[in-house]
Amino acid sequence: MQLKEIHILLGVTGGIAAYKSVELLRLLKKAGANVHVAMTDSAQKFVGKTTFEVLSENPVLTDLWKNTQSSVTHIDIAASVDAALVAPATANFIGKLAQGVADDALLTTMLAVTSPIIICPSMNTDMYQNIRVQRNLDILEQDGIHIIDPDDGVLACKTVGTGRLPEPWFIFDRLTALLTPKDLAGQNLLVTAGPTLEAIDPVRYVSNHSSGKMGYAIARAAEKRGAKVTLVSGPVSLDPPVGVQFVPVESCGEMADAVLSKLEAADIIIKVAAVADYRPVDPGTLKIKKTENSKEMTISMTENMDILKRIGELKTKKQFLVGFAAETNDLEKHALIKIKKKNLDMIAANLVGTDDSGFKTDTNKVKLFFKNGDSKDIPLMDKNRVAHILLDTIIEQTG
């Protein structure tokens, strides 16, 4: 997600995980955000403020009395930020913020922040589970502050338990979700992604090159925009997007079962998965052995269910159905046949087999066709941006 023109306050308090905030700052800067860092005294015992100063390209706020820029810099910063994020947040900081204490630069600034706030507690498990710390976290949550729960794992004190600061990418992901307008709130989205695997025997299968990138980008974008997302995915090497209901499947048969069982609850269905049209007739239970003296082998295939076509038959007037078309040639002709044959509201057609579009690539060039005959070109761009434009278009069409 691009954070250009977005101002963030990154608060760092004194925990061993303060080193992770450096990576978090890098992610924020990479996305184009203007970041002001405020550190407590104890945070500076773990990581020097110079590191944050160089990476943020802004002075680091550490002491209200040593500020050379302006006597109200902390108030200026608090007023200018679109969000404030404190990672790691110690028990001490959490307790003081919950009680409205303002005895250092970070706490004083935080009290003046009126934009959304995220707090990422990180500490020893017993401290985290302490009833007083939990009570303070409850107070902050009731005040409308977003808490990102700590992960489980090995802690600095060599114990294993809850208390680790989540990875910077995760905190970044949740911050971008918080900043994204919720124009899909109240909508249930059903997205399919990835390939299907059709067994030839217990060790071999027929499949295709889908990496899942396009479908996962759509699921991720929709979740950030407030939709309740179910992602039915064939086997890929991507992590499921945060916050989606994830249903892993292998074959077309499994995908059909999963999708049809979730269909009734869906408002918008987007079928990005590259589903095998045919599957081996009888996969059997034993590995097919190489036959001596035979140079050829034939596998009999039978037709799979066309899941999208079936949804097109079942869908109600309130549901919006989007298909994808992966073509090597005659993109428009094939897309128009599919939109009609499968009773779709919209089809996203993309060329496959090129270097920058279709399977596996980070970018895609898509042309949208609508059932009324209109069309819309999306130029070559990152799949995450394609996802957002596709969702914008669906909102226009359904609004």
Ligand code: PMT
């Ligand atoms: O995953 P990536 O590497 O990011 O690649 C993205 C993509 C190229 C896979 C994606 O952008 C795409 O084009 N997906 C559709 C692939 C496909 O199967 O196209 P198709 O033209 O064969 O099928 C048309 C539509 O029918 C698709 O929505 C498909 O999900 C659906 N279908 C097809 C066959 C079948 N048995 N059941 C189906 O539901």
